[in-house]
Amino acid sequence: MNAPFAVSTQAVQRSEVDELLVAPSLERRRLQCYLALLVGDLVALLAGFALAGWLYDTGRGLQMALVYGQVLLPIFLTLALYNAAYSTEALRDGWRGIFRAEVSMVVAVVVVVFVQFLMKSSAELSRGAFSGGVICAMGLIAWSRLQLRSFVHWRCGANVINELIIDDGGPQLRMPGAIRVSAAAMGLRPNLKDPDSLDRVGLVLRNIDRVVVSCPADRRAEWAMVLKGANVDGEVLDDEVARLGAQGARVTGQHGLLLVSAGPLGIRERAIKRIFDVAFSGGAILALSPLLLVVALAVKLQDGGPVFFVQRRMGRGNRFFNMYKFRSMTQTLCDSNGNVSASKDDQRITRVGRFIRGTSIDELPQLFNVLLGDMSLVGPRPHATGSLAGDKLFWEVDRRYWQRHCLKPGLSGLAQVRGYRGATDQESDLINRLQSDLEYLEGWTIMRDLHIMFLTARVLVHDRAF
Template identity: 55%
Template sequence: MTKHVPTGEMRQSQDRRRITLPLAPPLEQRRLQIYIMLLLLDGAAIMGGLCTASWLYLGRFLEESSLLHGQVLVPIYWTIALSTKAYSLQALRRPTFARARSALSLIGAESALLFVGFATKSTDNFSRVSAMLGLVMAMLLLIWIRSMMRPVIQGRCGAVGINVLLIDDGGAALRIPHAYHIDAREHHLAPDLSDPHMMDRLGLYMMNMDRVMVSCPSDRRGAWALVFKSANVSGEIIDPEVSNLGVIGARRERDFGALIVASGPLGLRSRALKRALDFGLAGSAVLALAPLLAIVALAIKLQDGGPVLFVQKRTGRGNRFFPIFKFRSMRVEKLDSAGARSASKDDDRITRIGRFIRGTSIDELPQLFNVLRGEMSIVGPRPHAIGSLAGDKLFWEVDHRYWLRHSLKPGLTGLAQVRGLRGATDTETDLANRLQADLEYLDGWTIWRDLNIIINTVRVLVHDRAF
């Protein structure tokens, strides 16, 4: 809930509402306490899971090998958990992230322990059934602890885990959930660098704040910037142009400053990792699905003697065209190379075999060869035909941000697809929804997000929006 600080000055008449400074309690120490509590509870969960499994399988709760297993596993888990940010502000704010990182850390710790045990030939003394059962129980306890701690975290640190202050000093109107909002004019606050008393008052308002923002006219931004720097707070100045330009950062050189509005391609390491994933999965899929590809190709050829593949020009990375491959699902004389007409549920252009392969997404499988050729990726924004319409407008006429989709290679599947945003774009809203998902995917690529999308794609291969 948005927090609005009452208007009025301290120590004024009784008919004015008062405020108490500082506005917010310090949260840094509370966050540290919760990190320590989680760390200890995680250790107890791992030991408890292993010992419980030992009791269920071997009949002894404090079995020697299980205790030794836990004593070695817990420090390794803590080390990995700290490096994967299982104890971080992000983990406090996002329960799903916290549960995933704790589970991942446990798997990593056990893998490291197994490697060491295998190398030293010291695993013979452990019960494999008891160890695996204990690992499962420990993971369930870790996830349960994260869920049970959520009310404690919110009670101690609030809904977002940080104190946020927004000062309205006559700039663009803005409301931020779970933030403290004050009006500088009503509180008689100003970035007056010549008044030590004013600087002291500003310091009291900003005390214990993890993030302070101000919305002000351009001629006052310099003064506010100096206030933030001198107050040693994380300060931000609201500028509508940042949103309009899509600014992602700033750079200072010796003689000038610049706003960064595009980051360029992924780093070399990220590109190599994504390409390795693409090549490995696409190559394996082509080999595994070779019989299916051959059967579908033969069925299409026998149906009407036309070409097996439908090749269409689409826009790829860097706004450059490339030929996309699909199994032909429409009659030869009805093919739409420009993609001006989206397929519909009762489309008279689609053949009998075409309706089946579109409904099961088999028609998309030849794009695996696009992936191997480097024109596409397994995961990315879906490529569209240049004549595609949303309602009666071309896609880029609906929203100029549409071109941002082409900063990465297009994909076989993407975030929009796993959310069910597929099929014909009958209205501008249909495009807007999937564009929003595509832009969300572009905002900070990680290999884990790609893997998650690939796994979720399996659930939507057969769908009622495939015509």
């Protein structure tokens, strides 16, 4: 008599489980993709060396190249695994996976060559076959991974992982590719005193890799506790983090701390940037010394006033410094506070001043600021404290304005090479510059500085350089 009832109960439970599952598992499919990438790299490496060896010497070259490939293969695979060439990020971004695989290949080659050098057996190494094999293998690895993009998309979809947003009455959150469910519609409650409620949440989170809960502040603690036991990467939405601009969090004792600021450059990056600044500015001052002397003489002869215009500007760490420029305005009308931006037909500008401003020569004395360490060659341009955008002070337009002072101000910057210079007649003129400055702060590299310096040469003479 009890058997039919038991079967019926199991059927209902199975039906409820199927109803609450919001996504199929992608874990096994990701493993299949990792394996496909690994096999593809293995075949590409050996095929590359085989091809190079056959082209180098049909018989003996092929045999030697395959030996080189077999020696390189385990080192490459070890480094590739360590370098996350077979990871979720590599599946998500094909080019990032290719970059990590190629870096692993380069390091593996360096290791093999170094070992050959230590063993003093480099004479046995056919440089042509080995070099050709490395080049062919790297090319085939990139090609193989690009071909496998369609396989990854077929097995795992565009997002690679299952992301879930649980809407429990909090702010609306948009995440491309994420699954969205309503807590009310699904009957999900973070009730820590009700095992049945927790079981229901667990069923919904089955096969989910990452979940974000958007709920009112009074339910965040309960959801946080539920997610801790859910075997899933869980996050609770809190807009206070965005308002504070928090970059991370940690717990000290019984207190939670939000990281709201951090130096954008480490000591190594600062050292590289400073060496570049000193070397370039010092060399530029020596090379341009005849021009600097001629301009200084022309400014002096114009009206007998001082050669340099010195203005207090805001620099790194929100600290003031004296910035130098060749004086381009009449001495009596110089605006030391920068309350009035120069305009195209500004009557305060002298004849010499109009030329040096139009060619950006008036900015050259700032090379001495760079040499002294007050400025850098590339960075956010320093502004006078009284500068206005429309009828507002710069920091009144956007409170993010102060963030730009975490780096040394620059002789040129990303905003300047994009054409955002000259008078700030409207608030949008400042916003455009600020956006570029904040973008520059997000990802500094010496190559980016070199690129900006190269682009600066193209905008020295500019229709807004007045």
